Amino acid sequence: MTPPFAVADPETGAAVKAADRAHVFHSWSAQAVIDPLAVAGAEGSYFWDYDGNRYLDFSSQLVNTNIGHQHPKVVAAIQEQAAKLCTIAPGFAVDVRSEAARLIAEVTPGDLNQVFFTNGGAEAVENAVRMARLHTGRHKVFSAYRSYHGATSTAINLTGDPRRWPSDTASAGVVHFWGPYLYRSQFHATSEEQECERALEHLEQLVAFEGPQSVAAIILESVVGTAGILVPPAGYLAGVREICDRYGIVFILDEVMSGFGRTGAWFAADHWGVVPDLLTFAKGVNSGYVPLGGVAISPEIAATFATRAYPGGLTYSGHPLACASAVATINAMREERIVENAADIGERVIGPALRDIAARHASVGEVRGLGVFWALDLVKDKATHEPLVPYNAAGADNAPMAEFAAACKKGGLWPFVNMNRTHVVPPCTVTEAEAKEGLAALDEALSVTDRYAVNG
Numbered sequence: 001m002t003p004p005f006a007v008a009d010p011e012t013g014a015a016v017k018a019a020d021r022a023h024v025f026h027s028w029s030a031q032a033v034i035d036p037l038a039v040a041g042a043e044g045s046y047f048w049d050y051d052g053n054r055y056l057d058f059s060s061q062l063v064n065t066n067i068g069h070q071h072p073k074v075v076a077a078i079q080e081q082a083a084k085l086c087t088i089a090p091g092f093a094v095d096v097r098s099e100a101a102r103l104i105a106e107v108t109p110g111d112l113n114q115v116f117f118t119n120g121g122a123e124a125v126e127n128a129v130r131m132a133r134l135h136t137g138r139h140k141v142f143s144a145y146r147s148y149h150g151a152t153s154t155a156i157n158l159t160g161d162p163r164r165w166p167s168d169t170a171s172a173g174v175v176h177f178w179g180p181y182l183y184r185s186q187f188h189a190t191s192e193e194q195e196c197e198r199a200l201e202h203l204e205q206l207v208a209f210e211g212p213q214s215v216a217a218i219i220l221e222s223v224v225g226t227a228g229i230l231v232p233p234a235g236y237l238a239g240v241r242e243i244c245d246r247y248g249i250v251f252i253l254d255e256v257m258s259g260f261g262r263t264g265a266w267f268a269a270d271h272w273g274v275v276p277d278l279l280t281f282a283k284g285v286n287s288g289y290v291p292l293g294g295v296a297i298s299p300e301i302a303a304t305f306a307t308r309a310y311p312g313g314l315t316y317s318g319h320p321l322a323c324a325s326a327v328a329t330i331n332a333m334r335e336e337r338i339v340e341n342a343a344d345i346g347e348r349v350i351g352p353a354l355r356d357i358a359a360r361h362a363s364v365g366e367v368r369g370l371g372v373f374w375a376l377d378l379v380k381d382k383a384t385h386e387p388l389v390p391y392n393a394a395g396a397d398n399a400p401m402a403e404f405a406a407a408c409k410k411g412g413l414w415p416f417v418n419m420n421r422t423h424v425v426p427p428c429t430v431t432e433a434e435a436k437e438g439l440a441a442l443d444e445a446l447s448v449t450d451r452y453a454v455n456g
């Protein structure tokens with residue numbers, strides 16, 4: 001079946017773009033420079049523009065449409081809820097909110113049995129940090145360089161990437177540390193074991209020098225997402241858990257991007273059997289059909305607020321339409337074995353294909369990932385690992401990545417591009433045929449970046 005929006009309607013497309021240019025102020029963009037694609041509609045792993053072009057979405061938008069676009073069960077659940085009860089304040093008990101919380105408690109690791117709802121990831125991080133500070137009576141929060149935790153006040157300060165804005169507030173008690181990343185090791189390590197050991201030693205020394213009595217929390221992405229799909233070595237998360245236990249520090253795992261099937265498990269932490277004290281989620285919880293995020297909370301931290309009020313809240317916390325879509329999403333993921341599909345496609349199709357691509361392309365330095373959560377780290381020189389473009393490259397400096405993205409789009413593939421990397425992050429529902437189609441387009445587009453590499 002060809003969806004109706006596959007039919008070209010360039011006139012409407014031009015009108016949509018003109019209104020956008022006149023009135024929409026876009027995120028992360030220079031307003032006069034951004035030239036957004038006007039989207040007519042979407043279905044499954046694809047979306048269409050008004051010229052009738054179809055794009056295979058290897059970005060899952062912002063790595064959130066885990067269940068694909070327009071899943072009929074989720075669309076129906078939102079419609080049914082809208083007909084019944086569109087909104088109700090967070091202080092009431094309602095069926096969809098209770099059921100969403102129950103299901104989230106069921107699928108999150110260990111005994112994280114209570115859920116505080118937010119409208120997205122950054123608010124989840126803000127509230128997790130607030131809970132940790134109130135629970136411990138301490139102020140400092142440790143977060144990793146090469147991380148993304150959101151764009152609100154505390155979350156942007158926790159975010160550890162090379163983008164820094166002089167206007168942002170002072171670090172507000174944030175201490176950054178280096179996580180493990182063997183390909184560009186800060187620790188001069190030559191094996192995963194060594195990288196793990198030295199990264200943990202570094203973290204514990206920082207805790208000692210900052211004073212454990214002042215450290216409320218350590219926050220980590222279980223698998224680092226936006227900053228490069230960095231899969232931690234085997235013992236790393238368990239090692240951080242031990243450090244937290246030793247010093248009474250709250251362990252927060254940020255699973256906003258890595259959660260809800262993305263890595264081929266319900267949560268990335270499940271791969272290593274690690275249970276945090278607080279877990280932040282958003283995106284995949286309902287594939288972003290209606291804004292939703294939250295914090296899953298351990299019994300011990302929940303007990304802190306048993307008789308003492310939790311001083312935080314949001315008008316739309318646990319919004320009925322968002323919760324209805326989360327219930328339908330989690331049920332569909334179970335019924336259709338979508339997490340299992342992500343694991344299978346990653347292991348059997350995407351992983352082997354990307355390793356084959358890396359062997360044939362001069363510009364592909366490293367392949368990392370699991371499930372439907374992969375990165376190609378593009379380099380100028382495979383021997384030195386020098387990134388293909390500098391951090392925060394713009395204009396001519398960023399030409400290799402801009403040309404690569406354009407080549408992907410020309411080939412019908414919508415890529416996720418960040419600095420010198422392209423991430424392969426299709427929906428968890430991606431089929432083998434779709435994955436192969438996208439990988440072939442990616443393979444072809446990489447001939448563009450090869451031209452900028454040594455021996456390319």
Ligand code: PMP
Pocket residue numbers: 062119120121122123125148149150151221225226254255256257258282283293
């Ligand atoms: N944490 C992580 C790990 C994320 O990937 C993101 C979003 N990319 C956020 C937090 C922030 O989420 P949101 O944009 O919904 O505020």
